[in-house]
Amino acid sequence: MSNFQDLRRQAGRLITDPLVPLISRLRLTPDIMTTIGLVVNLVAAVVIGFGHLLWGGLIFLLAGLFDLLDGALARYMQKTTRFGALFDSTVDRVTEGALFLSFIFITGVGAWPYNVTFQLVLIFLALIGSFLTSYIRARAEGLNIDCTVGLFTRVERVIILALGLLLSQVFIALAIVVVLSFVTVGQRFVHVWRQARK
Amino acid sequence: MSNFQDLRRQAGRLITDPLVPLISRLRLTPDIMTTIGLVVNLVAAVVIGFGHLLWGGLIFLLAGLFDLLDGALARYMQKTTRFGALFDSTVDRVTEGALFLSFIFITGVGAWPYNVTFQLVLIFLALIGSFLTSYIRARAEGLNIDCTVGLFTRVERVIILALGLLLSQVFIALAIVVVLSFVTVGQRFVHVWRQARK
Numbered sequence: 001m002s003n004f005q006d007l008r009r010q011a012g013r014l015i016t017d018p019l020v021p022l023i024s025r026l027r028l029t030p031d032i033m034t035t036i037g038l039v040v041n042l043v044a045a046v047v048i049g050f051g052h053l054l055w056g057g058l059i060f061l062l063a064g065l066f067d068l069l070d071g072a073l074a075r076y077m078q079k080t081t082r083f084g085a086l087f088d089s090t091v092d093r094v095t096e097g098a099l100f101l102s103f104i105f106i107t108g109v110g111a112w113p114y115n116v117t118f119q120l121v122l123i124f125l126a127l128i129g130s131f132l133t134s135y136i137r138a139r140a141e142g143l144n145i146d147c148t149v150g151l152f153t154r155v156e157r158v159i160i161l162a163l164g165l166l167l168s169q170v171f172i173a174l175a176i177v178v179v180l181s182f183v184t185v186g187q188r189f190v191h192v193w194r195q196a197r198k
Numbered sequence: 199m200s201n202f203q204d205l206r207r208q209a210g211r212l213i214t215d216p217l218v219p220l221i222s223r224l225r226l227t228p229d230i231m232t233t234i235g236l237v238v239n240l241v242a243a244v245v246i247g248f249g250h251l252l253w254g255g256l257i258f259l260l261a262g263l264f265d266l267l268d269g270a271l272a273r274y275m276q277k278t279t280r281f282g283a284l285f286d287s288t289v290d291r292v293t294e295g296a297l298f299l300s301f302i303f304i305t306g307v308g309a310w311p312y313n314v315t316f317q318l319v320l321i322f323l324a325l326i327g328s329f330l331t332s333y334i335r336a337r338a339e340g341l342n343i344d345c346t347v348g349l350f351t352r353v354e355r356v357i358i359l360a361l362g363l364l365l366s367q368v369f370i371a372l373a374i375v376v377v378l379s380f381v382t383v384g385q386r387f388v389h390v391w392r393q394a395r396k
Contacts, residue, residue, distance in 0.1 A: 008353060048363065057363025064356045092352060093332060099359065100325040103368060107317040112310060119305040120318070127298040127322075131329045134291060138333060141340030154290060155206060158262045161297065165246065165255025170301060 015065070016072035023073055030074035034088050037066030041095035049102035060099070067092065082143040083196035089139050090132070090189065097128035119171055126174045129181025130157055136188045145195045150187045152180035213263070214270035221271055228272035232286050235264030239293035247300035258297070265290065280341040281394035287337050288330070288387065295326035317369055324372045327379025328355055334386045343393045348385045350378035 023033070040063035048056030070088055074080045101124050109117050133150065140147035157177055164173020221231070238261035246254030268286055272278045299322050307315050331348065338345035355375055362371020 012353070053363045053366050053368065057360050060356075060363060061360045064360065067352075067356070089332070089336070093329065096328050096355075097325065100321050100328075103321045103372070104318065106368060107314050107321075109314075116305050116307075120302065123298055123301045123305075124322075124325075127295065127325065130294050130298075131291065131333070134287070135329070135333050135336060138287070138336040138340050142336050142338075154265075155210070157294075158258075158265070162255050162259045162262065165251045165258060168251050170251065170304060174301070 012068055013072075016068050019069060020072050020076045023069060024077055028073070030070045030077070030079060030084050031087060033066055033070035033073055034084070034091050037063050037070060038091045038095060040066060041091075042098055045095075045098040045102040048099070049105040051106055053106070056102075063095070081196060082145065083193055085143060086136070086139050086145075086189075086192050086196070090136055093132060093135055094128075097124075097132075100124070101128070122171055122174045122178060126177040126181065129178050129185065130154075132185045133181050133188070136185055136192070140188070140192050140195075143192075143196075145192050147188050147191060149191045150184035152177075152184040156180070210266055211270075214266050217267060218270050218274045221267060222275055226271070228268045228275070228277060228282050229285060231264055231268035231271055232282070232289050235261050235268060236289045236293060238264060239289075240296055243293075243296040243300040246297070247303040249304055251304070254300075261293070279394060280343060281391055283341060284334070284337050284343075284387075284390050284394070288334055291330060291333055292326075295322075295330075298322070299326070320369055320372045320376060324375045324379070327376050327383065330383045331379050331386070334383055334390070338386070338390050338393075341390075341394075343390050345386050345389060347389045348382035350375075350382040354378070 040059060044056050044059040044063055047059055067088075070084075074084055101121065104117075104120055104124065109120065133153065137147040137150075160173050160176050160180075161170075164170045238257060242254050242257040242261055245257055265286075268282075269278075272282055299319065302315075302318055302322065307318065331351065335345040335348075358371050358374050358378075359368075362368045
């Protein structure tokens with residue numbers, strides 16, 4: 001642990017320490033804090049996508065506060081769970097994906113043909129879905145939860161994308177990747193939730 | 199392990215089983231196979247980016263063969279290492295990122311102002327860098343390697359992106375995120391390499 005990381009941790013505590021006892025009295029659980037953080041982050045992404053950068057930035061900072069508080073609250077309540085850790089990490093990745101997706105719309109993409117925007121969103125969602133599928137498994141294994149379940153892993157992605165390329169139907173392939181990736185993310189998420197309760 | 203996954207594994211072995219002894223005689227190691235797969239995948243991405251979908255698809259399938267072979271070779275040679283596993287997984291994510299990035303260019307983005315293409319690439323690289331930073335840590339922890347090193351974690355990303363939004367300098371913030379994320383990915387990769395040798 002470097003001095004820099006110590007400093008970062010101390011700065012985080014300066015913000016969370018006074019708030020955590022208050023939140024704990026409101027009977028909010030860490031997982032509820034994570035969920036509120038997710039919703040606030042998604043609102044920030046929508047606001048940014050509509051071009052309101054200042055407001056979006058402020059809402060994004062507010063969401064960041066919830067990101068800090070869920071872990072701090074879990075430690076304060078001595079309620080750190082494996083599911084909570086995976087839920088928190090997965091939500092972090094989802095919100096990052098949503099934020100970067102919202103940035104597409106501030107490049108001025110609205111001025112181009114409608115189908116181009118749609119194609120760009122499809123590429124983005126396929127990347128996010130593919131990464132999430134692999135991430136949730138790696139994160140689960142880090143928490144000692146086996147997570148090989150799921151219909152649509154890398155091999156299937158490669159086959160669908162290769163077919164899409166060979167048949168010049170890349171965006172149909174991407175649509176399939178998006179749907180099946182997010183189904184698999186859901187499967188793995190439910191699997192971890194069940195395993196972590198044991 | 200479902201029947202579907204069994205079937206998938208058996209189909210994979212049908213391809214790899216005859217090839218693996220030959221490759222092992224060529225004195226190629228699993229990590230070299232992973233590296234060749236990375237290079238072939240990057241070539242596929244460039245070819246696809248230039249709009250040659252059929253050729254790109256064929257090269258992409260060839261790269262997929264190397265992806266199958268590295269793990270099979272490691273098992274055959276009984277040389278499965280923790281570093282090899284992380285290297286393989288990380289390369290899979292990098293090549294997926296490169297492939298999806300190449301798809302941006304087949305939406306017809308070349309016809310738009312130059313700076314728009316540049317901004318889209320920046321958003322894409324920032325997403326890939328952010329995901330990789332988190333992925334490499336999660337994957338390392340799944341292999342029982344502690345991996346909290348790295349200057350630029352989620353907290354720093356949030357601060358830089360929030361500043362970018364508040365000051366209406368999103369693309370400067372993204373450029374910083376890209377550079378520092380990939381530096382952190384490098385730091386973590388070297389860290390795992392050192393730890394895995396112990």
